[in-house]
Amino acid sequence: DAGITQSPRHKVTETGTPVTLRCHQTENHRYMYWYRQDPGHGLRLIHYSYGVKDTDKGEVSDGYSVSRSKTEDFLLTLESATSSQTSVYFCAISGGGTVNFGQGTRLTVV
Protein backbone atom coordinates (compact mmCIF):
# COMPACT_ATOMS: atom_id res chain seq x y z
CA ASP A 1 0.00 0.00 0.00
CA ALA A 2 2.89 2.33 -0.78
CA GLY A 3 3.39 3.36 2.84
CA ILE A 4 -0.07 4.82 3.38
CA THR A 5 -2.11 4.13 6.49
CA GLN A 6 -5.66 5.33 6.94
CA SER A 7 -7.50 5.37 10.25
CA PRO A 8 -10.03 4.42 11.23
CA ARG A 9 -10.89 1.80 8.62
CA HIS A 10 -14.56 1.83 9.53
CA LYS A 11 -16.67 4.35 11.36
CA VAL A 12 -20.34 4.87 12.08
CA THR A 13 -21.35 8.29 13.28
CA GLU A 14 -24.52 10.27 13.86
CA THR A 15 -25.74 13.16 11.76
CA GLY A 16 -24.43 16.47 13.02
CA THR A 17 -21.34 15.13 14.78
CA PRO A 18 -17.79 16.06 13.78
CA VAL A 19 -15.60 13.35 12.29
CA THR A 20 -11.87 13.31 11.54
CA LEU A 21 -10.18 10.82 9.27
CA ARG A 22 -6.42 10.41 9.32
CA CYS A 23 -3.95 9.59 6.59
CA HIS A 24 -0.34 8.82 7.44
CA GLN A 25 2.42 8.29 4.86
CA THR A 26 5.97 7.05 5.26
CA GLU A 27 7.14 8.05 1.75
CA ASN A 28 7.89 11.72 2.47
CA HIS A 29 5.88 12.71 -0.62
CA ARG A 30 4.88 16.31 -1.06
CA TYR A 31 1.39 15.81 -2.49
CA MET A 32 -1.42 14.15 -0.57
CA TYR A 33 -5.08 13.84 -1.54
CA TRP A 34 -8.46 12.90 -0.16
CA TYR A 35 -10.96 11.25 -2.50
CA ARG A 36 -14.41 9.88 -1.91
CA GLN A 37 -15.79 6.89 -3.78
CA ASP A 38 -19.49 6.44 -4.40
CA PRO A 39 -21.31 3.99 -6.68
CA GLY A 40 -21.81 5.47 -10.11
CA HIS A 41 -19.41 8.34 -9.45
CA GLY A 42 -15.99 6.78 -9.39
CA LEU A 43 -13.49 8.64 -7.25
CA ARG A 44 -13.83 12.36 -6.75
CA LEU A 45 -11.22 14.70 -5.31
CA ILE A 46 -12.21 16.42 -2.06
CA HIS A 47 -9.06 18.31 -1.05
CA TYR A 48 -5.37 18.06 -1.65
CA SER A 49 -2.17 19.29 -0.04
CA TYR A 50 1.08 20.33 -1.65
CA GLY A 51 3.04 20.79 1.55
CA VAL A 52 2.82 21.47 5.26
CA LYS A 53 -0.03 23.90 5.86
CA ASP A 54 -0.59 24.19 2.09
CA THR A 55 -3.97 22.85 1.02
CA ASP A 56 -6.55 23.51 -1.65
CA LYS A 57 -10.05 22.47 -2.65
CA GLY A 58 -10.99 19.75 -5.08
CA GLU A 59 -14.16 18.96 -6.97
CA VAL A 60 -16.39 18.08 -3.99
CA SER A 61 -15.01 20.10 -1.07
CA ASP A 62 -18.24 21.47 0.44
CA GLY A 63 -18.71 20.23 4.01
CA TYR A 64 -15.09 19.13 4.39
CA SER A 65 -11.95 20.72 5.76
CA VAL A 66 -8.38 19.46 5.87
CA SER A 67 -5.18 20.12 7.73
CA ARG A 68 -1.58 19.16 7.29
CA SER A 69 0.71 20.07 10.18
CA LYS A 70 3.37 17.49 9.31
CA THR A 71 4.56 16.10 5.99
CA GLU A 72 3.41 12.62 6.90
CA ASP A 73 -0.11 13.40 8.15
CA PHE A 74 -3.14 14.69 6.28
CA LEU A 75 -6.42 15.00 8.18
CA LEU A 76 -9.91 15.19 6.70
CA THR A 77 -12.62 16.68 8.92
CA LEU A 78 -16.36 16.62 8.47
CA GLU A 79 -17.42 19.48 10.71
CA SER A 80 -21.04 18.32 10.94
CA ALA A 81 -21.59 14.98 9.26
CA THR A 82 -24.59 14.50 6.97
CA SER A 83 -26.04 11.36 5.44
CA SER A 84 -24.80 12.48 2.02
CA GLN A 85 -21.26 12.09 3.34
CA THR A 86 -21.71 8.36 3.80
CA SER A 87 -19.00 7.06 1.52
CA VAL A 88 -15.67 5.34 1.26
CA TYR A 89 -12.82 7.79 1.68
CA PHE A 90 -9.40 7.22 0.16
CA CYS A 91 -6.17 8.98 0.86
CA ALA A 92 -3.58 9.10 -1.92
CA ILE A 93 0.00 10.29 -2.26
CA SER A 94 1.89 11.40 -5.32
CA GLY A 95 5.54 10.87 -5.95
CA GLY A 96 7.83 9.68 -8.72
CA GLY A 97 5.14 10.30 -11.31
CA THR A 98 2.60 7.93 -9.81
CA VAL A 99 -0.35 8.22 -7.46
CA ASN A 100 -0.91 5.51 -4.86
CA PHE A 101 -3.90 4.94 -2.64
CA GLY A 102 -4.51 3.80 0.89
CA GLN A 103 -6.93 1.06 1.87
CA GLY A 104 -9.81 3.40 2.52
CA THR A 105 -12.12 4.37 5.36
CA ARG A 106 -15.76 3.34 5.18
CA LEU A 107 -17.82 6.04 6.85
CA THR A 108 -21.51 5.64 7.57
CA VAL A 109 -23.52 8.61 8.81
CA VAL A 110 -26.81 7.60 10.43
Next chain:
Amino acid sequence: QQQVKQSPQSLIVQKGGISIINCAYENTAFDYFPWYQQFPGKGPALLIAIRPDVSEKKEGRFTISFNKSAKQFSLHIMDSQPGDSATYFCAASGDSGGGADGLTFGKGTHLIIQP
Protein backbone atom coordinates in the same frame (compact mmCIF):
# COMPACT_ATOMS: atom_id res chain seq x y z
CA GLN B 1 -18.87 18.19 -16.40
CA GLN B 2 -17.41 14.74 -16.65
CA GLN B 3 -13.94 15.04 -18.08
CA VAL B 4 -13.24 11.33 -18.41
CA LYS B 5 -15.95 9.04 -19.77
CA GLN B 6 -15.54 5.30 -19.27
CA SER B 7 -17.40 2.43 -20.89
CA PRO B 8 -18.84 -0.08 -20.43
CA GLN B 9 -20.11 0.11 -16.86
CA SER B 10 -19.99 -3.66 -16.59
CA LEU B 11 -18.43 -6.39 -18.67
CA ILE B 12 -18.58 -10.18 -18.64
CA VAL B 13 -15.85 -12.09 -20.47
CA GLN B 14 -15.14 -15.77 -20.73
CA LYS B 15 -11.89 -17.10 -19.32
CA GLY B 16 -9.17 -16.81 -21.93
CA GLY B 17 -10.92 -14.03 -23.80
CA ILE B 18 -9.93 -10.41 -24.32
CA SER B 19 -11.41 -7.74 -22.04
CA ILE B 20 -11.57 -4.25 -23.49
CA ILE B 21 -12.46 -1.10 -21.54
CA ASN B 22 -12.58 2.29 -23.19
CA CYS B 23 -12.13 5.85 -21.98
CA ALA B 24 -12.47 9.23 -23.62
CA TYR B 25 -11.24 12.52 -22.28
CA GLU B 26 -11.95 16.15 -23.05
CA ASN B 27 -9.11 18.13 -21.56
CA THR B 28 -6.23 18.34 -24.03
CA ALA B 29 -3.91 19.39 -21.18
CA PHE B 30 -4.01 15.86 -19.75
CA ASP B 31 -0.63 14.22 -20.13
CA TYR B 32 -0.78 11.12 -17.96
CA PHE B 33 -3.30 8.29 -18.29
CA PRO B 34 -3.24 5.52 -15.68
CA TRP B 35 -5.48 2.54 -15.14
CA TYR B 36 -6.32 1.33 -11.66
CA GLN B 37 -7.58 -2.05 -10.54
CA GLN B 38 -9.70 -2.31 -7.42
CA PHE B 39 -10.81 -5.41 -5.54
CA PRO B 40 -13.69 -5.28 -3.04
CA GLY B 41 -12.65 -3.71 0.25
CA LYS B 42 -9.31 -2.55 -1.12
CA GLY B 43 -7.93 0.71 -2.41
CA PRO B 44 -7.33 1.27 -6.13
CA ALA B 45 -3.97 -0.12 -7.24
CA LEU B 46 -2.03 1.27 -10.17
CA LEU B 47 -2.07 -1.28 -12.98
CA ILE B 48 -0.46 0.42 -15.94
CA ALA B 49 -0.07 3.98 -17.22
CA ILE B 50 0.78 5.75 -20.45
CA ARG B 51 1.91 9.20 -21.53
CA PRO B 52 0.84 10.75 -24.85
CA ASP B 53 4.23 10.41 -26.52
CA VAL B 54 3.52 6.72 -27.23
CA SER B 55 0.50 4.99 -28.77
CA GLU B 56 0.73 1.71 -26.92
CA LYS B 57 2.21 0.27 -23.75
CA LYS B 58 2.22 -3.36 -22.79
CA GLU B 59 2.92 -4.97 -19.43
CA GLY B 60 2.34 -8.69 -19.37
CA ARG B 61 -1.28 -9.38 -20.31
CA PHE B 62 -2.27 -5.73 -19.94
CA THR B 63 -2.01 -3.24 -22.80
CA ILE B 64 -2.99 0.42 -23.05
CA SER B 65 -3.78 1.78 -26.49
CA PHE B 66 -3.76 5.56 -26.82
CA ASN B 67 -5.21 7.69 -29.61
CA LYS B 68 -4.26 11.30 -29.04
CA SER B 69 -6.18 12.74 -32.00
CA ALA B 70 -9.40 11.02 -30.91
CA LYS B 71 -8.72 11.74 -27.22
CA GLN B 72 -9.34 8.12 -26.36
CA PHE B 73 -7.47 5.37 -24.59
CA SER B 74 -8.32 1.81 -23.80
CA LEU B 75 -7.24 -1.10 -21.62
CA HIS B 76 -6.93 -4.55 -23.15
CA ILE B 77 -6.59 -7.60 -20.92
CA MET B 78 -5.41 -10.59 -22.91
CA ASP B 79 -6.13 -14.17 -21.83
CA SER B 80 -8.48 -12.88 -19.14
CA GLN B 81 -8.48 -14.91 -15.92
CA PRO B 82 -11.00 -15.18 -13.06
CA GLY B 83 -8.46 -13.40 -10.85
CA ASP B 84 -8.82 -10.36 -13.11
CA SER B 85 -12.41 -9.94 -11.92
CA ALA B 86 -12.40 -6.48 -10.34
CA THR B 87 -13.43 -2.90 -10.93
CA TYR B 88 -11.20 -0.96 -13.31
CA PHE B 89 -10.87 2.79 -13.39
CA CYS B 90 -9.26 4.92 -16.03
CA ALA B 91 -7.91 8.28 -14.98
CA ALA B 92 -6.16 11.31 -16.37
CA SER B 93 -3.93 14.04 -15.03
CA GLY B 94 -2.58 17.28 -16.37
CA ASP B 95 0.42 17.33 -14.08
CA SER B 96 2.35 14.23 -15.13
CA GLY B 97 0.86 12.02 -12.48
CA GLY B 98 -0.55 13.82 -9.52
CA GLY B 99 0.56 17.31 -8.62
CA ALA B 100 -1.99 20.01 -8.04
CA ASP B 101 -4.56 18.50 -10.38
CA GLY B 102 -4.62 15.08 -8.78
CA LEU B 103 -6.35 12.52 -10.96
CA THR B 104 -9.68 12.78 -12.76
CA PHE B 105 -11.35 9.39 -12.82
CA GLY B 106 -13.83 7.61 -15.03
CA LYS B 107 -16.79 6.04 -13.25
CA GLY B 108 -15.38 2.53 -13.39
CA THR B 109 -16.03 -0.79 -15.11
CA HIS B 110 -17.04 -3.87 -13.16
CA LEU B 111 -15.34 -6.78 -14.92
CA ILE B 112 -16.36 -10.39 -14.37
CA ILE B 113 -14.36 -13.21 -15.90
CA GLN B 114 -16.41 -16.37 -16.10
CA PRO B 115 -14.54 -19.68 -15.66
